[in-house]
Amino acid sequence: MSLDQLYQQIILDHSKQRHGSGLAETDAPDGTSTGQSHQLNPVCGDEVTLRLAVSDGTVQQISWDGAGCSISMASASVLSELGEGMSVEELHSVIDNFREVLRSRGKVQADPEILGDAAAFEGVARYAARVKCAMISWVAAEDALNQATT
Amino acid sequence: MTAVSTPASLQRSMHAMDNAEVLRIRNDFPVLDQLVNGKPLIYLDSGATSQNPLSVIEAEQEYYEQRNAAVHRGAHHLAVEATEVFEDARQTVADFVGAQYEETVWTSNATEGLNLISYALSNAALWAAQGRGGSALKDLAIGPGDEIVVTEMEHHANLIPWQELAFRTGATLNYIPVTDDGILRLDAAAEIVGERTKLLAFTHASNVLGTINPVPELVAMARRVGALVVLDACQSVPHMAVDVKELDVDFAVFSGHKMLAPTGVGVLYGKQELLNALPPFLTGGSMITTVTMERAEYLPAPQRFEAGTQRISQAVALATAVNYLTETGIDRIHAWETELGQRLVKGLESIDGIRVVGPASGSERIGLAAFDVAGVHAHDVGQFLDDRGIAVRVGHHCAQPLHRRLGLTATTRASTYLYNTTDDVDSFLDAVSGVRAYFQA
Numbered sequence: 001m002s003l004d005q006l007y008q009q010i011i012l013d014h015s016k017q018r019h020g021s022g023l024a025e026t027d028a029p030d031g032t033s034t035g036q037s038h039q040l041n042p043v044c045g046d047e048v049t050l051r052l053a054v055s056d057g058t059v060q061q062i063s064w065d066g067a068g069c070s071i072s073m074a075s076a077s078v079l080s081e082l083g084e085g086m087s088v089e090e091l092h093s094v095i096d097n098f099r100e101v102l103r104s105r106g107k108v109q110a111d112p113e114i115l116g117d118a119a120a121f122e123g124v125a126r127y128a129a130r131v132k133c134a135m136i137s138w139v140a141a142e143d144a145l146n147q148a149t150t
Numbered sequence: 151m152t153a154v155s156t157p158a159s160l161q162r163s164m165h166a167m168d169n170a171e172v173l174r175i176r177n178d179f180p181v182l183d184q185l186v187n188g189k190p191l192i193y194l195d196s197g198a199t200s201q202n203p204l205s206v207i208e209a210e211q212e213y214y215e216q217r218n219a220a221v222h223r224g225a226h227h228l229a230v231e232a233t234e235v236f237e238d239a240r241q242t243v244a245d246f247v248g249a250q251y252e253e254t255v256w257t258s259n260a261t262e263g264l265n266l267i268s269y270a271l272s273n274a275a276l277w278a279a280q281g282r283g284g285s286a287l288k289d290l291a292i293g294p295g296d297e298i299v300v301t302e303m304e305h306h307a308n309l310i311p312w313q314e315l316a317f318r319t320g321a322t323l324n325y326i327p328v329t330d331d332g333i334l335r336l337d338a339a340a341e342i343v344g345e346r347t348k349l350l351a352f353t354h355a356s357n358v359l360g361t362i363n364p365v366p367e368l369v370a371m372a373r374r375v376g377a378l379v380v381l382d383a384c385q386s387v388p389h390m391a392v393d394v395k396e397l398d399v400d401f402a403v404f405s406g407h408k409m410l411a412p413t414g415v416g417v418l419y420g421k422q423e424l425l426n427a428l429p430p431f432l433t434g435g436s437m438i439t440t441v442t443m444e445r446a447e448y449l450p451a452p453q454r455f456e457a458g459t460q461r462i463s464q465a466v467a468l469a470t471a472v473n474y475l476t477e478t479g480i481d482r483i484h485a486w487e488t489e490l491g492q493r494l495v496k497g498l499e500s501i502d503g504i505r506v507v508g509p510a511s512g513s514e515r516i517g518l519a520a521f522d523v524a525g526v527h528a529h530d531v532g533q534f535l536d537d538r539g540i541a542v543r544v545g546h547h548c549a550q551p552l553h554r555r556l557g558l559t560a561t562t563r564a565s566t567y568l569y570n571t572t573d574d575v576d577s578f579l580d581a582v583s584g585v586r587a588y589f590q591a
Contacts, residue, residue, distance in 0.1 A: 003537040003588075007530075012590055044529050044545050045559045067559055069529035070589065133529065 005123040006130070007070065010078075014117070015070035020080025026063045028053040035147025037140040041132050046072045050140035052083075054148040059086050062141065069133050071124060076137035078117045083141065088149055094118075095142050102131050167478075167486035169571045175478065176569045178203040189539030192574045197357055197385065197518050197565030198543050199407045202471070206410055209470035213463040221462055222436055222453075236462050239469035240452070243417055246472045247383075247402070248393035253425065255418040255452040256465055260384045261307040263403030263418035264351075266431040266455060267380060268311035271349070272318045273429035286427040290378075294320035296348045299377070301326045301334055301363075302555055303356045306548040308382040312351055321348070328555060332359035332508035336367060347377040354386035354402075358549050358563065359508030360491065360515035362386070365397045373398075378424075384408055388475075389516055389567075390484040394419050406464065410471035415464035418455070425451035432457040475568075483568045487517030490566040490575055494519040497579035503586050507556055518565035520547065523582075525591025528560035534588060535562075538581045 020026075028034045032053035040047050046068030053061040062080035066073060083091050098118055101110045106126040110119035124134045176182050179201045184191050193201060213235065219228035221236045237251075244254040257263040271292055277283040278291035292298070298312050302325050316323040324347075326339040334352075343350055350372040355362045365381065372379045381402040386392050388409035394402050401424070406415040420428075430437060430448055434457040439447045448454050475483065496511040498504050503524035509515055523531050532544035543563045546553045553559060564578055585591075 003534065006533070007589070016590070045550075046529075069527035071530075127533070130529075130533070 006127060008120045008123065010117055010120045011070060011074040014074035014077040018073060018077040020061075020063045020077060020084075021065065023049060023051055023063050023065045026061065029055070029060050031055050032060050033148050035144035035149075037143035037147070039136050039140040039143075041068075041072075041136055044069065044133070046133055046136055048072065048076055048137045048140050050076065050080075050137055050144055052141060052144040052148050054088060054145070057088050059083050059088065059091055059145075064137060064140070066137070068136070069130075071121070071130055071133040072136050075118075075121060075134045078120070079137050079141055082116050082118055088145065091141070091145060095138050095145075098138055099135065101125060102134055167482050167568070169573065172486070172569060172571045176571075178205070178474075179569055180204060180207075182569060186539040186541070187537050192538075192540045192570075192577055194564040194566060194570065194574065194578055195541045195543050196388075196408070196567035196570075197547075197563060199413070200388065200410050200567055201569065202410055202412065202467075203474050205474060206412070206467045206470045210412060210463045210467040213466045218463075220459055232462060235466050236460070239465045242469040242472050243465075244419075246476065247387060247404075247417075247419060248395045249419045250422060252451055253419055253422050255420065255425070255455045256460055257403070257416040257418050257455075258414055258461070259407070259416035260382065260403040260405040261416075263401075263416055264307055264311045264380070264382070266418055267401050267403075267420075268315040269431040270428040270455075272315055273431070274427075275319050277429050283427070283429060286423075287429075290424070290427060292319045292321050292348050295346060296321040297324055297344070297346045298322070299324050299326065299343055299347050299350045301352045302328045303332065303334070303359055303361065303549065303552050304351070304353055305357055305382065305384070306550070307384075308351055308353055308380075309551070312349075322346075326352070328359075328361075328552070331510070331513075332356065332361050332556075334361070334363055334368075336364070339368065339371060343371040343375060343377065345375055347372070347375050349378045349380065351380035351382070353382040353384070354392070355389075355516045356508065356549075356552075357385050357518075358520045358547050358552055358561065360495075360518050360520075361508055362514055362516060365399070369398050385516060385518075389480075389487055391480050400424055406468040406471065409468075410474055411468035412464050415461045415468050417468075420451065422451065425454065428454075430454055430457065434458050436460075478568060486568065487566050487570075488515075490570055490572065491515050491517035491519065493572060493575045494564055494566070494579070497575065498582065501579070501583050503591070504582065507558070507561060517567075518563060520561040520563040522558055522561055523585055523591070526585055526589045528562045530589060531562040531582075531585055534585050535578070535581055538577075540578055540581055542578075 032055040034053045036051040038049045048066040050064040062083050101108045110122035112119040121134045181201050217231045219232040221233040244251050275291040278287045379399045381399040383402045383404045387404040402419040407413040437457045498506045505522045528544040
């Protein structure tokens with residue numbers, strides 16, 4: 001396992017060009033119900049606040065603020081790009097799949113058909129100390145999704 | 151006249167440490183002899199925890215193989231032997247920091263030592279309120295209107311126990327700020343430490359900034375107003391000669407695992423009259439004189455603060471670690487680490503986009519350096535270095551308020567010890583110089 005497999009170019013790109021970043025600059029679309037979740041990893045200080053807007057069973061918008069390592073920031077960016085436009089059920093199942101891959105210690109391969117750009121985080125699964133970095137925004141999204149749909 | 155040859159130990163004490171000696175020292179540390187990610191391990195995280203020489207590991211094993219028994223109890227042979235090595239260990243550690251035997255209390259670590267003082271002090275307030283413990287305790291009782299003073303550069307272990315003591319007693323917690331260069335603002339300290347100050351707690355050396363604080367000046371401020379002084383000596387005792395009597399602090403704490411000993415053992419030093427006046431923190435077996443169904447009378451220090459079966463093997467191992475440091479020479483170790491620390495800071499300062507926190511090179515510092523890399527998070531820096539076999543600490547190093555003050559959430563820290571060579575530092579600097587390019591920052 002080389003460092004380049006962990007830090008794939010797509011991750012480095014997303015860590016700099018952050019899709020969905022900036023809560024204050026984006027208003028949730030009219031007529032959507034929203035959920036917002038703040039997640040913090042006290043070990044390293046990674047922090048993400050993510051808001052998700054849903055209408056008619058579809059995720060209309062995912063926006064977030066965060067501070068942390070390249071893995072955590074890129075992961076939030078990829079998630080917000082990937083999740084927008086998905087149905088609520090679809091996003092739930094993608095989150096479940098992402099979690100399964102990340103927690104597998106490298107045993108479960110990522111399927112780009114399901115995970116899209118998020119498949120690039122497959123390498124993180126082999127670095128136990130970094131799994132939480134990749135997961136933090138996904139945990140926030142799951143929580144926000146539950147709030148928005150109940 | 152006959153020629154007298156100089157003993158080897160004295161010869162060694164006369165010359166400074168060098169890489170050749172460090173490489174010999176390194177042979178005593180089995181864990182350092184391994185590959186990490188295919189590269190020789192370069193361990194630069196001794197500020198978090200240090201490694202153990204074989205003699206320390208063997209001391210613990212020997213204790214279990216030959217002497218294991220409950221101390222201070224039982225008349226059998228093993229119990230007597232175990233008690234003897236346990237108490238000898240206390241004397242060895244006491245001598246190392248200039249303390250008296252009775253003033254040297256075993257704890258689990260420095261954090262427990264600080265909590266012990268904090269709880270003993272709030273117990274003092276409870277006892278005094280009920281007329282228990284005599285007049286000496288009235289002076290020690292902290293209450294509403296009193297002030298506790300810490301500094302902005304404290305490790306959480308020397309901050310939170312005082313926040314909680316303030317909460318329990320109704321006292322107010324104040325702090326001495328630091329300058330942008332990570333130096334305590336003594337001008338402000340002189341204002342903050344006032345008539346109402348009952349306790350001043352500060353670190354001897356900062357685990358993030360590397361700053362060595364001016365103990366005499368701070369003690370003098372506390373003495374003027376009759377405040378107690380608590381010294382966090384975690385980053386000083388393992389690395390430099392510390393004499394608690396000369397420093398004239400009331401309490402001092404340090405951890406064994408940061409000075410070549412195993413985890414699970416630390417030391418609290420306290421002036422004898424203070425320790426014996428204070429109520430205990432933990433109560434139970436081994437710390438009492440007479441017990442009835444209603445109440446108990448307590449032994450004087452150190453047993454007063456050592457309830458329950460103690461960490462005997464770790465204490466014995468800590469004494470062995472102290473002997474290792476003494477035989478190498480703590481002043482020589484300090485000089486070597488100062489050199490490594492300056493090399494670290496100077497090297498980092500010359501790399502584009504690196505900001506070292508704390509005093510600049512050339513200023514007095516301990517042998518560590520924490521820094522920010524522009525455009526790259528500390529966690530990523532640590533991962534990049536680990537890939538090259540280099541172990542450093544990343545994060546807030548249990549000093550969130552200090553990082554906030556510096557405008558950062560996390561830094562990367564390299565910290566040295568007697569088993570690090572200048573080559574370790576140079577390899578580290580070489581690796582750091584490639585970080586920003588790798589992350590395209």
